[in-house]
Amino acid sequence: EAQVTQNPRYLITVTGKKLTVTCSQNMNHEYMSWYRQDPGLGLRQIYYSMNVEVTDKGDVPEGYKVSRKEKRNFPLILESPSPNQTSLYFCASSRQGYSPLHFGNGTRLTVT
């Protein structure tokens, strides 16, 4: 089954404790991206990757890191999480940057 898999689904952590949210797609998509969704603000892009070893900042990159060492994986790293990063996070992929996105099932992160 074609899908984007995120883990974990739920995560509660404390300020400053490094964490990684994994994202993997099995559709051989070139493009991958991370979004956060907050009430009233819609989906905002954090980072994106047009291909392996190519990553770039989206609209709200501060406090996040990503890597794209393999085509299928695009982990999101929070080196020192803060409470304002409490949000619902989605990973997405598409064939190319202007194609429709396929989303993972989300990670609900709470930072206390």
Add this chain to the structure above:
Amino acid sequence: RKEVEQDPGPFNVPEGATVAFNCTYSNSASQSFFWYRQDCRKEPKLLMSVYSSGNEDGRFTAQLNRASQYISLLIRDSKLSDSATYLCVVNTGANDMRFGAGTRLTVKP
């Protein structure tokens, strides 16, 4: 002004009603347009792409008006299962996918 604007709703309609959502976008260079559906606390899922000539998929019709810079989604004969948030998405380039904040629809018996 937001790049993509939608009426947040909520829209509360009875089963069988016809409901229309509009979405406006600010960038005239926008190239592709989509409607996504998002159920509570779940991931957005592509409902349909929107083409210049308009397109229909069963009870759903999407239209694009480039001159006025808006897209619309019409749902006929609403079902309870149509209750969700509908996201308007506009793409202005290889990596410039802009999301509206979503319009919430509740269909009631």
